[in-house]
Structures are given as C-alpha cells and as structure tokens.
Amino acid sequence: MSGKLGGKVALVTGGRGGIGRAICERFIAEGATVFAADLSDTGSMGAASGAAAAFVQLDVTSEDQVKAAMGTVEAAAGKLDVLVNAAGIEIEKTIEHTTLEEWNRCFAVNVTGMFLTSKHALPLMRKAVSGGGTASIINFGSYDGFIADPGLAAYCASKGAVHALTRAMACDHGPEGIRVNAICPGYIDTPMLQCFFAGAGSGGGGRTIEALRDAVRNVHPIRNYGTPTDVANLVNWLASDEARYASGQLWVLDGGLSAQVQQMRL
Numbered sequence: 178m179s180g181k182l183g184g185k186v187a188l189v190t191g192g193r194g195g196i197g198r199a200i201c202e203r204f205i206a207e208g209a210t211v212f213a214a215d216l217s218d219t220g221s222m223g224a225a226s227g228a229a230a231a232f233v234q235l236d237v238t239s240e241d242q243v244k245a246a247m248g249t250v251e252a253a254a255g256k257l258d259v260l261v262n263a264a265g266i267e268i269e270k271t272i273e274h275t276t277l278e279e280w281n282r283c284f285a286v287n288v289t290g291m292f293l294t295s296k297h298a299l300p301l302m303r304k305a306v307s308g309g310g311t312a313s314i315i316n317f318g319s320y321d322g323f324i325a326d327p328g329l330a331a332y333c334a335s336k337g338a339v340h341a342l343t344r345a346m347a348c349d350h351g352p353e354g355i356r357v358n359a360i361c362p363g364y365i366d367t368p369m370l371q372c373f374f375a376g377a378g379s380g381g382g383g384r385t386i387e388a389l390r391d392a393v394r395n396v397h398p399i400r401n402y403g404t405p406t407d408v409a410n411l412v413n414w415l416a417s418d419e420a421r422y423a424s425g426q427l428w429v430l431d432g433g434l435s436a437q438v439q440q441m442r443l
C-alpha cells in the first residue's frame with residue numbers, strides 16, 4: 178500500500194507506447210496494480226517491453242475486445258480505480274490527401290476507442306468508489322485540439338473531439354465520484370514524434386530531420402521537448418487522491434509553446 182497509488186488498480190491503453198509505458202512504470206513505482214493494454218506486447222517501441230505491467234492484448238476499436246479486457250481486470254483485481262486512455266494514432270495529411278478510410282480510422286482509435294473503454298470501465302470504477310473516494314479517467318487530448326500543426330487535419334479534429342468528450346464525461350459521472358480529465362501534450366519525444374518529423378506532414382520544407390528537430394525545439398519557451406516522464410508526472414497526480422477536486426479540465430503540458438505569440442520569436 179506504499180506510494181501515491183497504493184491499493185489502486187489501473188489500466189493504461191497504449192500502455193506499451195512511448196507515453197503509456199512511462200505511465201505504467203510510474204504507476205507501478207507508486208504502488209498500483211497495472212494493466213498495460215495495447216495492440217501488441219511491444220507497442221510502438223519495436224522492442225521487447227521489459228515493463229513490469231501485466232500485458233492485455235487490446236484493439237480499442239473493438240467493443241468485444243474492450244469487454245474482454247475489462248473482464249480480465251475484474252477477474253484479477255475486482256475493480257478499476259484509474260483508466261488512462263493513451264492509445265492514439267496520427268494521420269499526417271491535409272484533408273485533401275486524407276482518405277475516408279484514414280479519417281475513420283483516426284476517429285475510431287482516438288475517439289471511439291476512448292468512448293468504448295470508458296463506457297465498459299464504468300461498472301468496475303463504481304466498485305472502486307463504493308467505499309468512498311474517487312476514481313479517475315485520464316484521456317489523451319493534445320495541444321493540437323486547440324491550435325493546429327500543419328498537415329494533421331484528422332488528428333487535430335479527433336483531439337478536439339476528445340476535449341469535448343472529456344468535459345461531457347466529467348459532468349455526467351462526477352456525481353458518482355468519477356473524475357475525468359484530459360492531458361494535452363505538446364511535443365513529447367516518443368515514436369509518434371519521430372514519425373511526425375520523418376513525415377510529409379511535418380512541414381519540413383526540405384530541411385534535414387535534425388535541422389527540423391532543432392528548429393522545433395528552439396521555438397519552445399522552455400527550449401526543449403517534453404519527455405514521457407514529464408507526462409507521467411502529471412498523469413500520476415491526476416490519478417491520485419491528491420487530485421480529488423480536479424475534474425473536467427484540459428491540462429496543457431507543452432513547455433509554454435501555446436502561451437507565446439509566434440511573431441515575437443523573430
């Protein structure tokens with residue numbers, strides 16, 4: 178029972194990805210029982226995980242698989258205190274070049290998946306709060322849900338939907354002790370960011386990837402990208418009882434990027 182999350186049970190979708198993996202490791206260090214749900218045991222990292230969280234195979238777009246994953250958690254732990262919806266994909270295109278299939282896939286993973294996991298987690302979360310206290314759902318939005326990176330149209334739209342869904346869920350389920358928040362990261366150094374730099378949607382204008390990385394790094398007031406650990410720190414607080422009064426909010430974590438007027442960097 179030691180640590181900020183002692184006695185708590187958590188499920189992290191995208192739990193073998195760059196950010197998800199850091200969250201799982203932090204939760205374990207804080208004493209939680211953790212299930213890492215992802216398409217595969219290696220997730221986006223392309224190597225054996227080595228992570229201690231129990232792996233649950235899950236495609237968040239499949240309602241049957243979501244129900245089965247919640248069944249696994251119920252059988253092993255009997256309740257769910259924390260759900261982190263970190264599974265996500267990016268389509269690096271303008272709307273003109275995005276196919277309907279790509280658009281639908283982006284929304285299926287980033288929005289519908291969140292709807293399905295949250296919906297089927299609720300019965301288990303009610304068990305977690307039956308003795309008092311709060312349970313916590315933490316969704317992954319993005320600063321792209323507020324302001325747009327070029328060439329990411331479907332992704333930006335999907336993250337805007339995540340922000341609206343977060344507020345709606347917080348209003349609906351707050352009265353029963355379930356808090357719902359979204360984390361809205363800026364540039365976090367994970368495989369998703371590497372793909373962005375390598376991709377046509379990055380607006381690289383013929384620069385090398387290194388030159389592009391440096392240019393983006395230097396436009397931040399903090400003069401750096403975030404790390405998965407930076408994100409896990411905030412997720413950890415939102416998951417804990419210290420955050421018992423925090424709900425319905427969109428927590429931007431972007432090194433100050435969205436606070437500045439870009440013209441002032443001339």
Ligand SMILES: NC(=O)c1ccc[n+]([C@@H]2O[C@H](COP(=O)([O-])OP(=O)(O)OC[C@H]3O[C@@H](n4cnc5c(N)ncnc54)[C@H](O)[C@@H]3O)[C@@H](O)[C@H]2O)c1
Nearest residue numbers: 191193194195196220221236237264265317319365367369
């Ligand atoms: N990295 C960033 O700069 C950044 C910025 C803003 C928001 N985010 C958001 O943070 C979250 C995590 O991103 P990341 O950088 O760790 O990306 P990532 O690509 O490293 O990890 C995403 C994980 O989601 C998993 N996934 C994809 N489709 C899935 C599906 N259908 N079912 C289950 N799992 C699936 C992948 O296998 C992968 O392990 C995403 O929602 C992303 O949109 C990331």
